[in-house]
Amino acid sequence: MVAAKSIPQNHHETPAQREMRILAEQQAKHISDAIDEQLRVERAELKKNKPDVKILLLGQSESGKSTTLKQFQLLHTPAAFQAERMAWRIVIYLNLVRSVRRVLDTISAEREEEISELSDTASLLSDGQTAVSSVSTDPETRRIAAEKYAEYSTALAPVLELEARLIRNLREDDDEDEATRLGDGSAPGWSVPRGEYAVRTTSNWKRALTLGRSRSKRKSASVSVPWWEDPSDPVHTLESCRNSMNRLWKDEWVRRRLVEKRVRLQESSGFYLDEIERITAKMYAPTDEDVLKARLKTVGVVEHSFTINMGSIRGNSNWVIYDVGGSRSQRHAWAPFFQDVNAIIFLAPISAFDQVLTEVRARPSRLYLSATALIPNCLVSQDSRVNRLEDSLLLWRAVVSNKLLEKVPIVLFLNKCDLLREKIEAGVQLKNHLLTYGDRPNEYEPVSKYLRNKFGLLHNQNSSNRDRELFIHFTAVIDKAKTAQIITSVREAILRINLKTLKLM
Numbered sequence: 001m002v003a004a005k006s007i008p009q010n011h012h013e014t015p016a017q018r019e020m021r022i023l024a025e026q027q028a029k030h031i032s033d034a035i036d037e038q039l040r041v042e043r044a045e046l047k048k049n050k051p052d053v054k055i056l057l058l059g060q061s062e063s064g065k066s067t068t069l070k071q072f073q074l075l076h077t078p079a080a081f082q083a084e085r086m087a088w089r090i091v092i093y094l095n096l097v098r099s100v101r102r103v104l105d106t107i108s109a110e111r112e113e114e115i116s117e118l119s120d121t122a123s124l125l126s127d128g129q130t131a132v133s134s135v136s137t138d139p140e141t142r143r144i145a146a147e148k149y150a151e152y153s154t155a156l157a158p159v160l161e162l163e164a165r166l167i168r169n170l171r172e173d174d175d176e177d178e179a180t181r182l183g184d185g186s187a188p189g190w191s192v193p194r195g196e197y198a199v200r201t202t203s204n205w206k207r208a209l210t211l212g213r214s215r216s217k218r219k220s221a222s223v224s225v226p227w228w229e230d231p232s233d234p235v236h237t238l239e240s241c242r243n244s245m246n247r248l249w250k251d252e253w254v255r256r257r258l259v260e261k262r263v264r265l266q267e268s269s270g271f272y273l274d275e276i277e278r279i280t281a282k283m284y285a286p287t288d289e290d291v292l293k294a295r296l297k298t299v300g301v302v303e304h305s306f307t308i309n310m311g312s313i314r315g316n317s318n319w320v321i322y323d324v325g326g327s328r329s330q331r332h333a334w335a336p337f338f339q340d341v342n343a344i345i346f347l348a349p350i351s352a353f354d355q356v357l358t359e360v361r362a363r364p365s366r367l368y369l370s371a372t373a374l375i376p377n378c379l380v381s382q383d384s385r386v387n388r389l390e391d392s393l394l395l396w397r398a399v400v401s402n403k404l405l406e407k408v409p410i411v412l413f414l415n416k417c418d419l420l421r422e423k424i425e426a427g428v429q430l431k432n433h434l435l436t437y438g439d440r441p442n443e444y445e446p447v448s449k450y451l452r453n454k455f456g457l458l459h460n461q462n463s464s465n466r467d468r469e470l471f472i473h474f475t476a477v478i479d480k481a482k483t484a485q486i487i488t489s490v491r492e493a494i495l496r497i498n499l500k501t502l503k504l505m
Ligand SMILES: Nc1nc2c(ncn2[C@@H]2O[C@H](COP(=O)(O)OP(=O)(O)OP(=O)(O)O)[C@@H](O)[C@H]2O)c(=O)[nH]1
Pocket: 059, 060, 061, 062, 063, 064, 065, 066, 067, 068, 268, 269, 270, 271, 292, 293, 294, 295, 296, 297, 298, 299, 324, 325, 326, 327, 415, 416, 417, 418, 419, 475, 476, 477, 478, 479
């Protein structure tokens, strides 16, 4: 299962090199066999039993649902996580290429107006700063912008061209034609080519890329080469453009442009520009943290099963977690799962109070118009763009007031707390986006507490079941150690409630 399964023989190698190669091959085989065996045990265990606990992950797009699922996988089916590690390499490359494209788009004068519309970090109100005009009229600035854009777009053309190839890599082994989509999926063509990458959950992409072999030769040749030896592997293009990418990202003029345009790439999903050297290295293998950071939008529903050993007396407990797509066009798929779910984990990214949904710039739906009236003083944008925090609050209200879910315990993850802290410390004012915050101190503790109370209050006002168990956690689900602790406590709470329910039945 690992990348170094087969290291080709070099006919000019010295005896010492030969010995090293054989040793590396033996070690790789050993690891691979151990993973295969653990996988076999994990799968056999799951086949034996039907699920005792069903968990549904809910929340808007980019709230962290799939990342939470990865954390469950890391804890409970580590072999499966390990086996899929190499498949994420292509997604990480795609994320890196997308960041490069976004920087280039931002410095391109022609694209300025489009960027301000598509930017997912666009503020709804000025933070007390002077609003920057979207198109610069200063001829000198325009001249420099044109020169910089020409220089970087030429140097980085191979990286931009790579995007299509990487997408093909993800969809190559898929039976269905449109497994890999750009954009939201609900409005064909709206954001191509700068939309998000999504792979339908029925796709075989992980299995296909897990083998870690050269994709071009795998189908035809009998000789197997590791991917880093395959000249057509994307890593070579990235490696050859590494210096240009570094130069672009470290260019002070470019950085100033990003600040002026309020493009905060550091807080956007799948950000790897600070680690270009490591990510573009020839034999790069994604770390756990890299996989947790990788962004691939969910289209459809992902089901993940695992077994928890609760000791000799209580035996095993079989769990299934459903991870759904959170964008507006995907939410219709949630309802069928409400029927017999045992617990919900709802994710609300509270750092997103100054961001808008990147999804279709559509007219607000009827649900939105009526629900907005029910959340007094929550900021409503003047145009049709929807504030992300507002969207989370409305979704939360819809979930807690849903009759089918009346008896279902809910775990609320107030997520992306790391980004919230950074944003507050950078001086972004909550009161400019949430009027009710008023003159309270713009510091992490009071801000996070205020947001927690807002979600808690909405639950109390809208849930018809006052006795429902509600657990609220501040999370940063890309943090492996802290999230492991939280998941363990969530797991215990759900097991306790489930046992109580079973006894009452
Ligand atoms: N810094 C930071 N990034 C996070 C956190 N949680 C998730 N992310 C990142 O945010 C991005 C989006 O997370 P996903 O888990 O893909 O979001 P999702 O809710 O599954 O989104 P959809 O599939 O579109 O519904 C990923 O790149 C994650 O690594 C967090 O707490 N802090």
